[in-house]
Amino acid sequence: MVSMGYPAISGPKSLNDRIAIVGAGIGGVHMASLLKERGFKNIKIFEQRQEVGGKAYSRFYRGVWNEFGALFLSDIYDQVAKLVERYTPRLKIVSKAPSSVSVNDNEFTTWGNLLIQNTGETSPQAASRRIQDAVARYDRIHRCLFGNYSFELMPRPTPKVLQQIQGTVQDFLHRHDLMLLAPIFRTFLTANGYGYINETAAIYGLVWLPPVAVKGVFTPENGFWVLLGAFQSIVTEIARQNKLHIHLGANVNGIQRLPGPGGIHITYSTKGHPNIYTEHFDFLILSPAMNSLLDIVNFNVKERSIFSRLTNANYILTLVESDIGRRGNDPQVYYNDAIEQPTYPVYAGINFYHAKNNISGDDHRLGIRENGPDGRPQETVMYYQYGYENPWAKDIDVIIQSKLASTLKRLDKRNPRVLEQIKWGYYFPRFPPREADRGYLWDVLDMQGQFNTWYIGSSVCFESMESVIEYNNLIMRIMKI
Known part of the structure; x- marks a missing residue:
């Protein structure tokens, strides 16, 4: 692909190099699988969470997998589709039920x-x-x-x-x-x-x-598809079938990069244990948002000048079970008037059981076919909030929960029960227009491998499973080895 205008980049020097990957989301796990296919054996992944998957987190409840990260597939998701076919062939990709836009609490339209x-x-x-x-x-x-x-x-x-x-x-x-x-x-x-x-x-x-x-958008499927299963299972199956070495619950405290073999020093602890360890590697691959690593990695001046310009938002997802209340014909609704309001408005809701089983119209609106096989009349809906302020700050968290409660009350969702709430920090890390206009995305690509480091994940491409996989494939295609 070099002839197409991509730079040739360097990577690990030999198949015996010890490679450290930070992050066991789709980026880290997929990259490890690609390296193993090329013959690299000494790969260790450090993951802060206690499970594999990162933002591709899924929870099974009342007959359906509810997605807290990756939601749907669009017509460009060919790489994700290939991974589904290879690692989780039992899972099916089907057209998604329609979505609607809320004009007000009692009136809905279409995009x-x-x-x-x-x-x-x-x-x-x-x-x-x-x-x-x-x-x-x-x-x-x-x-x-x-x-x-x-x-x-x-x-x-x-x-x-x-x-x-x-x-x-x-x-x-x-x-x-x-x-x-x-x-x-x-x-x-x-x-x-x-x-x-x-x-x-x-x-x-x-x-x-x-x-x-x-x-x-103008096809019968409206350009969107759903996975009958869990997005997280794709990541876990890649890890399992490739027998990847993953250290879960790892708190990486510092990463020092020095010249020469074994020059990557990773200092870390394990959640629940007081001991601090240091391991040495020959090559480093970073998948978290690069601006989240500014105090962890000894980035040089060139790296820091680029990654410090990244900005990001935060994404709040809350799975709520309640009485049905008011709703339109479609299991996915966007509250259009709230989308651009400041400070974590509730701007969308998705009933995954109905979305994945293509239940719409009166069957959805009137609750004729409700969630799951248990026969209970309550609905289970994922609600979405988006904002820039620190969602873990007490005053901001009060606003988040208040706006969620207000939305539920306004829509007559009685007896609500929060099943789980996830706050994704460093969501959609990206360069502001001024830096993007200077070509920073390609500057990062030019830097790949220069400092015994690859930068992968959403902060160097786009916050989607497909984008992260595509970027990994690009790196492997243009790597010099």
């Missing part, structure tokens, strides 16, 4: 209707033609800017192209007369916790939403 309204046309046919014209124009512009490429991250654009994609997603859409597509970008980005289109750098929208994904 398609919002697209039509966005055109200002009174005729649905005229609106549809204008939207299709915009999709075709986006396709032409995308190909003109980046050409054809194999991986999610395209080769480094020319300075002229970087200038044409500078600014935010909204800036790009406005500059190229594509604002009719803004609701689609808003759905894929903001409604899924990937920032607001008027502040997220354009490159993230262009990477995450290529023309094929936009076109998928």
